[in-house]
Amino acid sequence: MKYIRKILDLNKAIKNEQNLGFVPTMGGIHNGHISLITKSKKRCKKTLVSIFVNPKQFNNKKDYKTYPRNINKDLKILRKNKVDYVFIPTVSEIYTKKKTNTFKLLKSQKILCAKKRKGHFEGVLRVMNRFIGLISPKFIFMGEKDFQQFFLIKKFFENKYKTRIILCKTIRDNKKVALSSRNFLLSKKDLNTAGIITKQLIKLKLKIDKNKRKTKHLILDTKKNLIRTFDIKIEYLEARNKDNLKQNIYKKKYKLFLAYYINKIRLIDNF
Ligand code: AMP
Numbered sequence: 674m675k676y677i678r679k680i681l682d683l684n685k686a687i688k689n690e691q692n693l694g695f696v697p698t699m700g701g702i703h704n705g706h707i708s709l710i711t712k713s714k715k716r717c718k719k720t721l722v723s724i725f726v727n728p729k730q731f732n733n734k735k736d737y738k739t740y741p742r743n744i745n746k747d748l749k750i751l752r753k754n755k756v757d758y759v760f761i762p763t764v765s766e767i768y769t770k771k772k773t774n775t776f777k778l779l780k781s782q783k784i785l786c787a788k789k790r791k792g793h794f795e796g797v798l799r800v801m802n803r804f805i806g807l808i809s810p811k812f813i814f815m816g817e818k819d820f821q822q823f824f825l826i827k828k829f830f831e832n833k834y835k836t837r838i839i840l841c842k843t844i845r846d847n848k849k850v851a852l853s854s855r856n857f858l859l860s861k862k863d864l865n866t867a868g869i870i871t872k873q874l875i876k877l878k879l880k881i882d883k884n885k886r887k888t889k890h891l892i893l894d895t896k897k898n899l900i901r902t903f904d905i906k907i908e909y910l911e912a913r914n915k916d917n918l919k920q921n922i923y924k925k926k927y928k929l930f931l932a933y934y935i936n937k938i939r940l941i942d943n944f
Contacts, residue, residue: 674750676758680807683709686758687808692718695810695836697801700724701741701854709753709814712841717812721758721806722751727763730796736939742855760808769801770814774802777830784918785821785930786941789908794825801826805834812836818843818851818944820928824918843942849875851942863935866903870933871942873899874910878929878944879910885923888912892929899933908932908939 677683678864687693694713706722713720726819731737744761752760767773777799778787787794805813815823817840827838843851848868852857856864877895881888910933912940913919915926932941 674748674756674878675758676748678762678766680762680766683760683807687719687721691811693808693810694720695804695808695813696720696722697804697813697815698722698724698746699726699854699907700744701857702747703844703852703854703856704836705816705818705852707750707754708844709816709841710751710756711944712839713812713814714755716839721808721810722756722761723808724805725760725762725767725800727767727796727800729768729799730793732790732792734752739858743852767800773799775799776802776826782825782828782918783912785909785913786819786932787825789932794822797822797827798829801830805830805836809816809834814841815839816841816843818853818942821918821930823925829840837846838878845871848872849942850913851940853940855938855940857927858938863938866935867940870899870903870905874929874931874942881927881929888922903935906934908934 675686677686694717696706696709696713708827710720710722727744728737728741748759776795778794813836817836823838823840830836831838845851846866849871850864850867859867873895877891880891892910892912897906899905900907910931912922912927912929915921915928929944931943932939
């Protein structure tokens with residue numbers, strides 16, 4: 674595994690790679706990330722993983738500071754999984770004095786996390802544009818857990834670049850909680866609570882499937898119930914069309930999107 678920190682070294686290392694799979698991460702590597710790496714290794718000749726905690730996508734300084742970082746542990750796991758290249762740039766390598774492109778969301782795109790975390794996806798799009806420009810991957814592998822992120826990256830970049838974005842299913846622990854680097858910040862008790870909440874959401878989806886006309890009522894009911902039972906703050910719980918993220922789900926494929934806080938740790942999921 675080649676460990677790269679500088680853009681100059683990156684250029685040298687991958688200049689002849691024609692069939693490169695890219696897995697962008699913020700580190701805190703877990704089995705969700707590994708599943709993307711496995712997909713990439715199957716589909717592409719070489720796999721490049723980036724670890725970059727992107728300051729531009731954090732709308733909260735404390736969240737940026739406390740985001741789990743453990744490069745040595747991450748490197749060990751990536752080496753064990755036979756990743757070809759790992760790119761861990763510094764902030765100043767990515768955001769040089771030369772201006773990097775910025776992106777604006779449409780009003781209709783300012784929903785769910787985009788509404789609640791101002792500037793978050795603008796930051797994600799900015800760093801992804803930079804990475805795609807530097808790496809020119811054939812495929813990028815992204816997790817369904819962050820479905821809105823996948824949706825926007827596909828919208829903004831699949832026409833602009835030759836790169837194809839591949840959606841990979843959410844990996845969960847034995848309590849059904851979606852794996853996330855932020856789970857490292859949760860106590861065992863909080864993780865248990867997250868498990869119960871997840872199962873309630875899976876049940877809610879089944880109920881909505883049976884009676885879509887009652888969606889609003891069913892969502893409100895579950896929301897009230899969760900807030901009453903657990904000490905959590907629900908940021909949003911919404912059903913949206915899977916293809917365009919609009920709110921009309923009647924006779925359409927849809928997903929339930931959830932963002933909530935347990936003990937000040939923000940978790941998201943979708944079902
Ligand atoms: P992150 O390091 O949290 O920015 O995530 C990097 C990539 O891993 C993103 O494409 C995420 O959607 C994906 N990912 C994170 N958690 C999971 C999971 N539990 N299952 C599948 N993919 C995931």
